[in-house]
Amino acid sequence: MKMWPKRLPLKQGWNSALLYFLAIAFVATWWLFFFSGQVTPPLPTPPLRAKPVLESIVSRQELLQALKGDFALMGDLVLRWDREAQHRHLNRLPPDKVLRAHYLAKTISLTPNKTALKILPQTYLAAGILLTIATPTDLVALPRGFREQTYLFDAAVTQQIPLDVDHYTTEKLFLARPQIAFVSSHYTHPAALQALANQGVPIHASPNCENVADVLREIEIAGRLIGREQEGELLQLFIEAALLKLDQIPKETKNTLFLSYYDHFYLPLESNITGALVVRAGLPLPKVQTFELKEKLIQWNPETLVIATPRSINLLPFLQQDPGYSQLQAVRKGRVRFVDDEVMQTPTHSLVLAYYDLIEALQP
Amino acid sequence: MKLTLGFLFLLCTALVLATGDTPFSQLLQADFAEWNPLWHERLPRLIVLFLTGASLAVSGAVLQALFQNPLASPSILGVTCGGCLLVLPVFFFQWHLNYPFALPVAACGGSLLTLLLVYALARRKGRVEMGTLILTGIALSTFFLAAQGALLYALRDKWQFVQMLTEWEGGTSADRSWKHVHMQLPLTLIALSGVLYYRREINLLALGEEEALSLGVDVPTVRWRLFLCVSLLTGAALAAMGVIAFFCMLLPHLVRLFYGSNAEKLLPACMAWGALSLATVDITLRAFDVHLLSIGNVSALIGGLTFLLLLTRKRSFSYA
Numbered sequence: 001m002k003m004w005p006k007r008l009p010l011k012q013g014w015n016s017a018l019l020y021f022l023a024i025a026f027v028a029t030w031w032l033f034f035f036s037g038q039v040t041p042p043l044p045t046p047p048l049r050a051k052p053v054l055e056s057i058v059s060r061q062e063l064l065q066a067l068k069g070d071f072a073l074m075g076d077l078v079l080r081w082d083r084e085a086q087h088r089h090l091n092r093l094p095p096d097k098v099l100r101a102h103y104l105a106k107t108i109s110l111t112p113n114k115t116a117l118k119i120l121p122q123t124y125l126a127a128g129i130l131l132t133i134a135t136p137t138d139l140v141a142l143p144r145g146f147r148e149q150t151y152l153f154d155a156a157v158t159q160q161i162p163l164d165v166d167h168y169t170t171e172k173l174f175l176a177r178p179q180i181a182f183v184s185s186h187y188t189h190p191a192a193l194q195a196l197a198n199q200g201v202p203i204h205a206s207p208n209c210e211n212v213a214d215v216l217r218e219i220e221i222a223g224r225l226i227g228r229e230q231e232g233e234l235l236q237l238f239i240e241a242a243l244l245k246l247d248q249i250p251k252e253t254k255n256t257l258f259l260s261y262y263d264h265f266y267l268p269l270e271s272n273i274t275g276a277l278v279v280r281a282g283l284p285l286p287k288v289q290t291f292e293l294k295e296k297l298i299q300w301n302p303e304t305l306v307i308a309t310p311r312s313i314n315l316l317p318f319l320q321q322d323p324g325y326s327q328l329q330a331v332r333k334g335r336v337r338f339v340d341d342e343v344m345q346t347p348t349h350s351l352v353l354a355y356y357d358l359i360e361a362l363q364p
Numbered sequence: 365m366k367l368t369l370g371f372l373f374l375l376c377t378a379l380v381l382a383t384g385d386t387p388f389s390q391l392l393q394a395d396f397a398e399w400n401p402l403w404h405e406r407l408p409r410l411i412v413l414f415l416t417g418a419s420l421a422v423s424g425a426v427l428q429a430l431f432q433n434p435l436a437s438p439s440i441l442g443v444t445c446g447g448c449l450l451v452l453p454v455f456f457f458q459w460h461l462n463y464p465f466a467l468p469v470a471a472c473g474g475s476l477l478t479l480l481l482v483y484a485l486a487r488r489k490g491r492v493e494m495g496t497l498i499l500t501g502i503a504l505s506t507f508f509l510a511a512q513g514a515l516l517y518a519l520r521d522k523w524q525f526v527q528m529l530t531e532w533e534g535g536t537s538a539d540r541s542w543k544h545v546h547m548q549l550p551l552t553l554i555a556l557s558g559v560l561y562y563r564r565e566i567n568l569l570a571l572g573e574e575e576a577l578s579l580g581v582d583v584p585t586v587r588w589r590l591f592l593c594v595s596l597l598t599g600a601a602l603a604a605m606g607v608i609a610f611f612c613m614l615l616p617h618l619v620r621l622f623y624g625s626n627a628e629k630l631l632p633a634c635m636a637w638g639a640l641s642l643a644t645v646d647i648t649l650r651a652f653d654v655h656l657l658s659i660g661n662v663s664a665l666i667g668g669l670t671f672l673l674l675l676t677r678k679r680s681f682s683y684a
Contacts, residue, residue, distance in 0.1 A: 016585075023554050030550040031465045034542075145521035262524040263455075263531075264539050294539060295385045295401045310524070313461065322541075324399040341524075 054360050057249055058242075063352055066238060067152060069132040071231065074238040075105020081245045090248050093241050101241070104234040117179045117226050120201065122165050122192070125209055126182030128152065128348030129222045133231035136160040140176035151343055152350050174199050180225055182206065209347050211276040212243065219349060235349060242352045243280070251362035253282040255329075256304040257297075258358070260341065261315055265293055265307075273347045274308070277355050281362060298324055305330040306337045306361045308344040337361035369636050376643045380410040383650045409540045413646055414639035415552050416605045419597035421619070421638025424612030425630055426559055426594055429570040430587065433494045437613030438475065438598040441501035444609070445508035446478025447471040447602045448533065452515055455529060456522075468547045472599030478504060479591050491573075535606040535660020537646050548604040555596035559631060562586055562593075566627040608642070608660045610667025615641060617674070 066073045078093070078101040085092035092098070116138045121127040127146050130139055131153055141163035147155070163172055181196050185205035196203055204225055206218050216236050223232015258278045259265045268275040270285055279285055283306075286296070305328065309315050319325045319336060330336050339357045343350065382388050384401050391402045420438070427436040438444050450470040453459075459466040482504055486497040519525060559566070565586045568576040577583050601608065616634050623633045645659050645666075657665075 026554065027550045030546065034546040035464055263528040295405060298399055298401070299386060312458065318461070324404050327399045 054249065054356075054363055058245055058356065060353070060356055060360075063242060063356060064152070066242075067132060067350060067352060068157075069231075071105050071108045071234055074234055075102050078102070078105075078238055078241045081241055085245075085248070091244060093237070093244060097237055097240070101234055101237040104230050104237070108230055108234065118177055119226055120165070120173060120176075120178035120181040120196075122181060122183040122188055123206065124149075124346055125206065125215065125218055125348050126222060128346075128350060129219050129232075129235070130182070130226070131157065132349060133219070133223055133228045133235055134226055138226070140178050141165045141173060149342055149346060151340065152348075152353070180204065182222065184208070209273060210271045211273065212239070212280075212351065215273065215347070215349060215351060216240070239349060239352055243355060246352075246355050246359050247280070249359055251281065251359055252304065252364045253362060255300075255302050256283055256306065256362065257300065257302040257330075258283050258285075258306045259297075259308070260344070261307050261309040261313065262341070265297070267293070273351050274344050274354070277344075277351060277358055280355070281358050283362075294324060298327065301327075301329055303329045303333070304335040304337065304362070306339060306358065308339050308341040310341045369640075372640055373636075376640055376647070377410060379647045379651075380413065380643055381406045383647060404541065408542045408545045409537050409646075410643065411545050412540045412548060412604050413537055413643045415545075415548050416601040416608065417611070417638035417640065417642030418556070418635040419548075419552050419601040419638070420608055420612040420642075421615040421634035422556065422559055422631055423594045423597040423601075424614075425616035425619070425627075425634045426566060426590055428613075428616055429566045429625075429627060430590060431492065431494065431497055432570055432572065433497065434617055435498055435613065436501075437610075437616075438594065439607075439609045440498065440505075440613055441479065441482050442504035442508060443475045443478045443482075443595070443598050444602060444607055445505045445512070446481075447474040447599050448607060449508045449512050450474030450477075451532075451602065452512060452529070455532070456519065456525060464543050464547055468551055468600050468603035470599075471602040472551065472595050475599040475602070476592065476595035478508070479595055483591070531658070532606040533660070534658035535608040535663070536658045537605060540604070544604045548600040551596045551600035555593040555600070556635070558589060558593040559597075562590060563627040563631055566590070566631070567625075570625060570627070606658075606660055609664040610671065611638070611642070611663045614667040614670055618670075 062073060062077060066077060078098055082092050082095075082098045084090075093101075116135065118140050119130055119134065119138050120140050121130050122143055124143055124146055127139070127142050136157050137160055139161045142158060142161050142165065144164045144166055147158045147164075163176065165173070178201050181201045181203050183193060183196070183203055183205050184207075186208040188205070193203065193205075204221065206221070207214070209215050209218060216239060219232050219236050219239075223229045223235075258268065258281075260268060260274070267286060268278055270276075270279070270287075275285055286300075307315060315338070316336065319328075319331050325331055339354075339361050343357055344354045346354075381402060384406055386401045391400060424437040427438065427441065428434055430436070447470075450473055451467060454466045454470045482497065482500050483492065485504075486492050486500040488496065516526060516529070565576065565581050568579050568581050569583070569586070569590075571579075573583050573587075576586075598612070615638050616630070619633045619637050620630060623629045642659065642663070645662050648654075649657065649659065649662065
């Protein structure tokens with residue numbers, strides 16, 4: 001028996017072709033009718049632009065520069081913000097901390113050449129902190145994917161580090177002779193830990209970082225372990241001062257909701273840094289399963305929506321076309337603000353930038 | 365029986381439409397004039413559940429008849445895995461965001477290619493040995509799963525993508541909307557019409573291809589069209605709800621115990637019970653607020669356990 005349909009006589013062949021044509025035409029017409037309005041060119045999310053109000057108070061560019069490891073700028077900013085807080089009678093860092101930051105900035109600039117350790121950061125948190133408080137050439141490798149996140153450290157910095165941490169680079173890492181490895185007690189593969197232990201590399205395993213205090217603690221530990229206590233301490237003080245400064249900027253949080261989007265909406269967890277920043281900004285963090293989020297969202301009907309989304313996704317047309325989301329006050333009034341998901345979700349000391357973007361999105 | 369089925373359908377419909385955060389009393393209020401959870405959330409979910417349940421059960425029944433094997437089903441033959449593999453790039457490049465029909469096109473294409481490949485590889489000297497067929501299906505499934513695993517491994521840093529794919533592969537009814545209905549409905553309508561149109565031939569093919577040929581069935585043409593229908597049903601269900609494993613194998617088998625193997629009765633019964641079963645699983649998960657498991661997980665667990673039970677009891681586990 002033949003496996004495939006035999007060649008049909010001409011008339012029967014035409015009938016068969018007509019049958020397939022009609023079926024395809026039916027489906028194509030259906031989809032064209034119902035989906036044609038939804039087809040939008042894939043545009044990137046509009047880039048964030050600092051509002052004049054916020055930019056005049058805190059410059060994002062300066063924050064970025066400081067977080068990259070400009071310790072003199074860190075010291076200057078801490079002092080400047082303290083003066084402004086005194087002048088306006090706002091909450092400020094304790095004076096001893098301000099003086100300490102000033103002292104550290106001066107000291108660090110006077111002793112630029114320090115003995116370098118060869119460091120292996122296996123987590124994004126460690127890599128971010130170490131790139132700031134140490135020099136890039138001290139690092140023997142970066143966690144896989146870290147180079148792609150260029151919002152903080154551009155390619156010129158990361159290119160100085162030759163390797164990526166991977167299962168396949170164990171021997172290369174061994175040849176690089178790291179003197180200390182920063183791993184995660186939470187998710188580093190046991191085999192990778194064993195390999196490092198077998199190579200005689202001292203290991204620091206950091207627990208899961210769930211809030212700002214956890215990050216500050218890790219900065220302190222990293223600084224101590226690599227002999228850059230002063231840099232670590234200054235970075236800690238700078239982050240504290242920057243968050244305090246951002247806390248004092250007036251923002252509109254009434255009936256505002258923060259959401260993340262990737263294929264569907266979800267709310268950040270309380271037990272991660274994004275959730276901690278959202279709460280710090282004075283926004284609610286309802287505990288709702290993704291399962292039932294849409295109905296809840298329509299019920300809440302927020303006046304402002306702040307959405308963390310990858311830049312490749314253009315969400316606004318979708319919100320405006322969806323019969324449910326288009327009813328939200330936030331969408332109707334054009335009060336949907338987008339923040340870069342990459343900045344918001346990366347658990348490093350760049351949480352200052354994430355918080356800045358969040359506060360910017362909350363400007364009236 | 366028809367009355368019971370009608371009652372169960374009404375009950376299921378009422379329960380799905382009544383389950384949600386918005387109290388039913390509020391649904392008809394003016395606030396919801398434009399967006400109504402009943403119309404925009406629960407009704408599309410109900411339709412997708414019914415369509416998917418019916419599609420999977422019918423596709424399993426058709427394959428079991430075509431191959432005269434109670435083990436034949438899209439998931440066992442690797443059809444689901446083939447569909448999944450082609451869906452992966454659609455998700456990765458986010459084509460589905462701008463072109464929702466890319467999902468069913470990829471899923472149906474992958475399903476059809478796999479089905480043809482399984483059939484071609486399992487065929488020896490004009491005959492398809494049942495053992496060879498199942499083994500070919502399992503081998504291709506393994507290969508596709510490995511390919512998918514390799515891609516996911518390569519993309520493991522894209523955690524959002526991996527998370528999204530995990531949710532989709534779990535098989536879920538969360539966030540289903542009219543978009544999913546429109547993705548699935550035209551394909552399902554055509555495929556179900558095709559399957560029902562060939563119900564007499566399915567009965568004859570269940571006796572064996574040689575017998576069907578001698579009884580006047582144009583076997584290659586009918587078989588090709590039924591393959592197309594099964595691919596459309598499986599692919600559309602895959603695109604709308606994700607992977608629902610075991611359902612398409614077990615349900616036709618259970619329905620056959622009560623309705624017999626006559627496709628005239630079996631296919632409509634599979635449609636009805638498939639739709640009802642999937643909706644019931646969804647209602648149960650929602651009623652008990654179970655968020656840790658998806659419909660796909662539950663159906664696979666129930667399916668696997670029931671299948672084992674049937675095997676251990678050895679109760680009439682054959683196609684006839």
